[in-house]
Ligand code: HEC
Ligand code: HEC
């Protein structure tokens with residue numbers, strides 16, 4: 053036999069052998085198993101947990117044959133970006149998997165970006181084959197339908213990462229009536245000058261359009277005021293998540309020395325109690341009388357009415373193809389392509405997770421250079437509550453509902469225009485430079501989030 057034919061046969065044998073090995077190690081999940089089982093198998097095979105836990109487990113890679121240092125960096129970056137352990141635990145226990153986790157994993161499967169090539173070249177069998185991808189996507193679709201039902205969307209859009217805002221959320225009208233008065237009531241503040249509405253006015257979409265809000269005696273706060281609109285859909289309140297509920301949140305500002313400066317709720321209750329007419333109305337609904345518990349409960353009931361359904365984008369999701377312009381529809385596609393709809397997903401397009409600000413580039417270093425503004429307490433984010441180093445610079449993702457009306461942007465209020473906010477997100481959170489043309493389209497799409505003001 054000629055050498056060339058020997059080489060040919062040898063190459064043929066090698067290809068067949070590789071194909072056999074490839075098939076043997078890339079076992080598709082069992083189609084009859086529950087979707088959560090199938091997803092767990094793909095995640096297990098994919099080695100996802102090696103690079104996506106809260107703390108990188110670096111020693112294990114030292115046994116790897118090649119590319120050690122390169123992989124070490126990937127493990128650290130992966131762990132910083134995404135913790136898959138809560139998702140695995142939920143799949144194992146049959147509990148709801150986080151909506152953001154579903155959106156993030158779906159996006160990486162659609163992109164074919166995980167696990168990284170450097171990893172599956174070493175770990176045979178970890179690559180996501182077509183069958184594994186299909187199992188993951190089907191699993192995500194099923195879990196979404198189960199845990200995040202989307203009755204308002206038309207058939208085409210039931211599995212979108214963003215869901216329309218419901219027309220209303222259940223609330224107690226009598227309590228909300230009282231809450232509305234209290235929301236606009238300057239008697240909550242020590243000197244009778246500031247109400248919730250001073251910083252979260254209804255006419256300006258629940259914000260004050262200032263970098264930092266002005267509290268009593270002209271004092272400035274340390275972070276930008278997020279909107280009170282649709283806050284009922286947030287998983288926690290405040291940038292650092294320090295309030296679990298709206299009522300708990302409403303207990304904060306009245307006693308905050310920089311905001312409303314009251315000593316305690318007894319003082320507030322005593323002030324309001326001088327108003328016999330209102331107090332009578334109040335006691336008719338809350339027989340236990342004026343207290344922190346009842347005052348904040350009433351305000352929270354009122355805030356449930358501050359939802360903004362039926363913006364153009366929501367009407368589009370519900371099946372009105374004309375509700376958005378062609379540019380806005382294109383903007384939505386770019387929004388998804390650039391992974392914006394992973395963190396900014398769900399009913400509120402955000403408000404569902406804490407995310408690292410500056411995942412792909414150092415936001416705070418750059419801010420220091422461009423704006424000469426050094427680190428502040430407000431920059432610490434979630435860390436202020438947990439003291440866990442991993443939580444530093446992590447913030448509750450803000451909602452993008454009505455975002456065109458709620459400038460300035462970011463927790464530090466340092467970004468004045470929506471274009472800038474979009475373009476910087478792409479750089480710092482996604483790691484892709486977005487062209488001006490695309491930024492304009494995404495901006496048009498975000499303008500389609502502006503709804504009518506809530507009916508008073
Ligand atoms: C070798 C390490 C490695 C493995 C294995 C790996 N990843 Fe990743 N993953 C990364 C890195 C690095 C990034 C990008 C980090 C960044 O955004 O800066 C990433 C990003 C992600 C993101 C995006 C996170 C975000 O915040 O948007 C998801 C989701 C993800 N990976 C899921 C998976 C899944 C699912 C698997 C298993 C099939 C997997 N990864 C396997 C290293 C890894
Ligand atoms: C002086 C201005 C000011 C006043 C008065 C004020 N707030 Fe705020 N509000 C803010 C700022 C600033 C934040 C963000 C603080 C943070 O995250 O640490 C905030 C946060 C919130 C949030 C959380 C939104 C989110 O997405 O996390 C809600 C809800 C809210 N305020 C409602 C109220 C209510 C109700 C009142 C009256 C009881 C009130 N605020 C009084 C400035 C103010």
Ligand code: HEC
Nearest residue numbers: 390391392395407409449450461462463473474477478481
């Ligand atoms: C990894 C999660 C993540 C991704 C991906 C992401 N964002 Fe954000 N987004 C955040 C967080 C966290 C903030 C708050 C940052 C801060 O306050 O410092 C934010 C803030 C914003 C704001 C300002 C909102 C406000 O009221 O202050 C806009 C606008 C925005 N994002 C748009 C986008 C766009 C467009 C994309 C895609 C190019 C995107 N985001 C991708 C997490 C993310």
